Amino acid sequence: MKGSLKLGKVSGIQIEVHWTFTLLLLWVAFIEVQRGGTAATILMNMVFIVVLFFCVVLHELGHALTAKRFQVNTKRITLLPIGGVASLEKIPEKPEQELLVALAGPAVNVVIALLLLLVVPLREYLSLDPESLDNLLNAGDFQNFLFFLFLANTMLVVFNLIPAFPMDGGRVFRALLSFKLGRVKATEVAAGLGQALAVLFFVLGLFLNPFLILIALFIFFGAFGENQMVKRSALLKGHLVQEAMLTDITLLNPETTVEEVINVVLKGTEKQFLVVDGDEVLGIVDHKTVLKHAKEAKRPVVEIMKKEVQEIEASAEVTKALELMAKGSTDFLAVTANGLLAGAIDRANIGEFILLQTNLSAE
Structure with a gap:
């Protein structure tokens, strides 16, 4: 923060x-x-x-x-x-x-x-x-x-x-409901109660203590966000990375210049790129880094890339990719299959996959 x-x-x-x-x-x-x-x-x-x-x-x-x-x-x-x-x-x-x-x-x-x-x-x-x-x-x-x-x-x-999810009491309430209703329905019920109590806190805060207003906002949006996250995880359960990964991606070699990457960025929608040498993934370059070094047009990307690359197997569940993104400092993962590079996956593409699954489940 x-x-x-x-x-x-x-x-x-x-x-x-x-x-x-x-x-x-x-x-x-x-x-x-x-x-x-x-x-x-x-x-x-x-x-x-x-x-x-x-x-x-x-x-x-x-x-x-x-x-x-x-x-x-x-x-x-x-x-x-x-x-x-x-x-x-x-x-x-x-x-x-x-x-x-x-x-x-x-x-x-x-x-x-x-x-x-x-x-x-x-x-x-x-x-x-x-x-x-x-x-x-x-x-x-x-x-x-x-x-x-x-x-x-x-x-x-x-x-x-107080059972105002996602406060401790709300999580206790959600956990107890989960034994009977399952996690998704229990979260929906707990989040609904939490948001109702948040409205009450907001009103009380107007008359008693302004800090109650801050707590109310924290509870209301926290309950909404976690409810959406749990629903998203339920939609993704059982789906594999290979179903959602990006395969049509531009791979950079160590000698690719900043100028060449800028041309790729301007011509398409890609914002992050893998730097590879044969079958080995060396690093990641994102468009922010490229723009930062835009005046160094002839500089090779190997000198500005981020060397820490998170990898995930294509056979892993999509939820595992989200967990890796949450743990690390990147939302762009290299995807491998049998030890070889198969593509990449990012948070935006997972979001598109979720929208697709939402529409399919609603039919």
Whole structure:
């Protein structure tokens, strides 16, 4: 995600904080100033937000490390003003696995809340009358800091288990439905409920808290996108790469010049090219790289090509190609058959294949 500060890695997972996170800190500071707070209380609130988001990182690591047990890796965890996002390569398709992955995050917050209960005198807070409680909570001491952290983690558990797909509760709901309805129908039902709750959050956000509007948009479009993705995967199930691959492609040799590639780009619709030497695939050149070096007309493509080439067998399922694209940094794969180059496949052509299958299934 653009504009992110990399904080480090945990178990191979990159932890990042998006620049918009600073907006949350500024908003918290602004609210405290409006309340007549001092520099000390402003600093305390900011520290609280940072510590709370450390709990959010642990929450997302719960998802990521549980998914890793099912051979699903996580590229990164990104902190946003509305919370954390773990970029899993895919969501486990088996209901029992998705259920465990979805519950792992809230379970981390449950553990944190229980640990805080060991040092937070909860009975003392509950035994006070409203006025005494208000006076106690206004004292900016470490005990109150831990008490509010306990409340925040408890709220994270409750909020995340709301069945608003694709939030954790929505994924739990989808996983439970999948045991009876199957993944496609279960996703459709869960996404519909998630979008309905997103509309409710949006309306509440207009009157209560603008952050609810951001969460509503995240849920609404996230539910729509994942519902479409699951339907797409269902359409592709059983179809092989050889059915969707590109075969009429231009192959470049190492000595092909930038000028020659530009002529090919202008005459046709191809945007990415394989560089080959006999039967060996050496690299990939895309039109952006060619345009970048357009002034170096006589330069050979071997000097500007990207050497990392992802390959896939023609007999593999199309869904496998999408998984490789999601894992890597390219949407263009070389297709081989019995060790020899047979063609290529890209995300655009898979999209065309999906449209074709959609129309065929509708007949």
